[in-house]
Amino acid sequence: MASHRRPKQPNRTRVTVLTATAAAAVALTSQGANAAPKPSKSEVKAKVDKLYEEAGVATDHYNGAKEKQKKLEKEIGDLQDKVARGQEDLNELRSGLGSLAGQQYRSGGIDPSVQLFLSSDPDSYLDKASTLDSLSAQQLESLKKVQEKQRTLAQERAEASQKLKDLAETRTELGKKKEQSQEKLAEARKLLNTLTAQERAKMAAAEQRASRDAAGRVDLGNAVPASGRAGAALSAAATQIGKPYVSGGSGPNSYDCSGLTQWAYNQAGVSITRTTYTQINEGTEVPRSQLKPGDLVFFNNTAHVGLYAGNNQVLHAPHPGAGVRYESMDTVGPYQTARRI
Helix, strand or coil: CCCCCCCCCCCHHHHHHHHHHHHHHHHHHHHHHHCCCCCCHHHHHHHHHHHHHHHHHHHHHHHHHHHHHHHHHHHHHHHHHHHHHHHHHHHHHHHHHHHHHHHHHHCCCCCHHHHHHCCCCHHHHHHHHCCCCCCCHHHHHHHHHHHHHHHHHHHHHHHHHHHHHHHHHHHHHHHHHHHHHHHHHHHHHHHHCCCCHHHHHHHHHHHHHHHHHHHHCCCCCCCCCCCHHHHHHHHHHHCCCCCEECCCCECCCCECHHHHHHHHHHHCCCCCCCCHHHHCCCCEECCHHHCCCCCEEEECCCCEEEEEEECCEEEECCCCCCECEEEEHHHHCCEEEEEEC
């Protein structure tokens, strides 16, 4: 007679382990299939260069906000000094009218015009006082001076109040732009860290070679500078070759692009603004075909500026990780325009 025993059931623990192992294998296979390929060194460099450009734009706006803050702080200080002096003048005028009131009281009564001035609504006293026959020309003149001074002080206080509001907004903008710049630089560092130590070392060595070669082997031709001050600015910038790019740097130990150009022209006795998007309005525009050493040259949609050095070379502070150096204008980025200071 045939046996009808039930088939042996698999051990539950064994089934669980096998199921988990299979699931893990499927997950790993799926991850492997879906994982993005690691970017090449050239792709990383291109992305990092783009992030540096975006960080430079944010830094430039940060620098602009910083300049605006300094300007507002000075204007507010001047206004506050002006208001303080005006208040002293007003107090002196009021004191004179108070003395007049005292004299009139001792001689038998206060002139109605002075009473009006001393009332709770001094702003309307002049209109009312002008209807009084007893108001002398001297008194009228004194009252007019007080009223004018009061109005001037009110305007100056309102102006100072508005500038304080502008200052608060500028400080907020300053913080945002600084944060944006730091975020872009952090993203660039994160990307660089995806490379091997050997790849990063090669990139750093290439940057150092570029700076060294620029210092001693570049052919600048023999073009004459645009002017004496342009030549002096270019010569000053050349003394800074090798100094590091630092976001927001304005010398003498480190620079960003517009910090270098501003510093260089300051050494030549010429004051120019701090940011690329304001320096692009300095001086007069020059076609590329007529460039001369010392001209400001702009790239990357006003994101970068340097000094034209001759023979298609620009002297500039390139980006983080690089020092001040000469470089072919063909490798800096899309050329935009030039200005002669």
